[in-house]
Amino acid sequence: MGKHIYVHNPFCAGKCPYCDFYSVAEPSLIEDYYDCAAREVKLWAKQLENSEMFSDDCEGAGCSVYFGGGTPSYPDATYIVNLMKTIVREFKIPEDSENTIEINPSSITGEKAGLYRDAGFNRASVGIQSLDDGILKTLGRRHDSAAAAAAVAILQDAGFRNISADLIIGVPGQTTDGIIRDIELFEHMGIKHISTYSLTIEEGTPFYKKYRHLEDVMPPETEREMYHKSRDFLAATGFVPYEISNSALPGYQSRHNSSCWRGEEYAAIGAGAHGYLDSVRFGHKDDVKDYINVLQDIAASDRIPEGLIYREEVMSIGDKMREYPFLRLRTTEGIDRVEFERRFGMALDEVFPKAIKDNVSRGLLEDCGRYVRLSSSGLDFASLVMEDFL
Template sequence: MARHIYVHNPFCARKCPYCDFYSVTDCSCTEAFYKAAIREVELLGSVVDESTGTNPLTDIENRDTVYFGGGTPSLPDSSLICDLLKAVRKAFNIASDAEITIEVNPSSVTTEKLTAYHEAGFNRISLGVQSLDDEVLKTLGRLHDSKGAIEAIDKIRDAGFTNISADLITGVPGETLEGIKRDIKTFQELGIKHISTYSLMLEEGTAFYDRYNKTIEEYISPETEREMYHGTRAFLNELGYETYEISNSALPGFKSIHNSSYWNSCEYFAIGAGAHGFLGDLRYGHRDDVRAYIEEMNTFTSDDYKAFLEGNKSDLRSLYIEEELAQEDKMREVAFLRLRTTEGILLDEFKKVFGVEFEDVFDKAVKSNIEKGLLERKERTLRLTRSGLDLANIVIEDFL
């Protein structure tokens, strides 16, 4: 049994023009937010029993995980972050070998903060680099330059962290495959163990959507973007980084256990404004409203939380149920989450959990995608082919 906890830190120094994660730049309520988050942790911890928050599906590496994402968790004073982690560890009885990650930004992370995180028990850092090309960083509206990113990696290592992940964005106007390869090589030389490469998405409501939605192909055609994806992946593999999910590659022993818990349909708790969780049959979340979160958590009781998780409390200001999953929904989720992984769908595992053969449930979708060369079956696994990877969203649609 393992517990997984996601904590959303909803503050950023400036909004990046491509980002649609929930965050605010008015940080005047930062302290009140972290106080409310500790209260939420204590309330939730008091109402969940030992069997809540388990992994229903597979024999994946089964360790507790805590993940501080955002927003920019490295922006606030480190004492706020460390006190919240302390509360999480206590309330959820987190094991001493847990993977505990914090996302940090080169522009706000300092040696003092990193030392404090390390002492508090964080043992994995995810650094939002995005590129080591200053022109690309300017296009992305990032607050740091390549020198700042490299200095941040040095500081992270000096503070005692060995499990370090770095993010890159591919498909940015002006970016080239050669440039991405150069960045990856630098990461390897600097001891980065895990690399996430995200294709630039133009999300509605972002500044990039208005700027590039109609013109992106003038900068990077879909064919070039795909060449970049496969070229990046091949280069990562050449350097020993195994791609284990569409956007994630790691050296042996450094896969993200927390992220893997999502793709393995594990339950996870959600703490903080904008956080989303999955418990039992419920996908639930906190609305993107930090002030509503603070107000609600300050007046909430453990009985209120219990009632909410039992589905007996609606019309709340922050917490809400996104979806109640029936058995068929859970099977669909396994399909679309596991298809993102290179391991694919483990057919024996599926049968063990749901009591039916995957191919009986999704007969039409499996057959047609195998015929189109987008899916392949190898012994008792089903996974995307190289062409399937390019059309992953379309293949996944067939299973929904």
């Protein structure tokens, strides 16, 4: 296992109408928030200093730091840079760590990109979503296709070689040809990793009012066709699909996300951040003000304060056994029978005979000897198949 750290930046310039992630548009809280995030980093580092995460074995296994959001490129870069420096120092992050920052095309500048590189970020994940201005308008994004291309060029000029782009599929008005064109353009721009997410309509968002019956304007079979054709095209273009939503040129798979799909542990910093440490899955409250209040109150404490973590789930061996196939089925490789037995001391087929047999006979799983993975049609019913292992 490597050393992995997730940091949540909950600030955005405004709310996109389809988004239900936790984010706020309250710039007056940014300074206090990052001051508290640095405190939290120091507390975790102290609490974990004798854990496996700080062992030498861990260093050699490949580490990662991931700044997600929200929009990490929205606050002044000084906050991000200072927090990153604190993480590198306190967690002893090695030089070959994969350090990602999510970038919104509407808030990146050459100066920010240079500061991120100097602070040790070597991977950028850009929320482009589409290179069609009509689709970007439908999505209510703050950037257009020219700004997206400019953002990628800015990052490349600053020295980012490992750039990922997000692409949303299933947007009203979108076509398969349009998505293929976007992928071609990504390739020409030098993008190394592409994440394709299906638009989902979440209750409570403006999109819920407008597109509650999305199927009327984007039939599910059309969306599925877009998904499969884009996946095939990505593979034909050299972007190997390695997970349900992620494809990469060889050597550019996300180390951070891959560690999550292997069920590895990771620290989580910030309001709304979820982590997994010492066999406990935990979450911070989705509340920036509460986060600041709790951490400003602790004075000289050297323990994570009560009240910072609101949800904790201790993972028993049985929980881990059920979770492992759930996570691994997201990946193209699938569930590894050898790895399962090594981890849990039992054969996969002894623990899940019915889930495997039923889904193989329905054509939703492929049994490939050492590996059991979703078939092409299984990709459309992934959550149902996964539930059979829970």
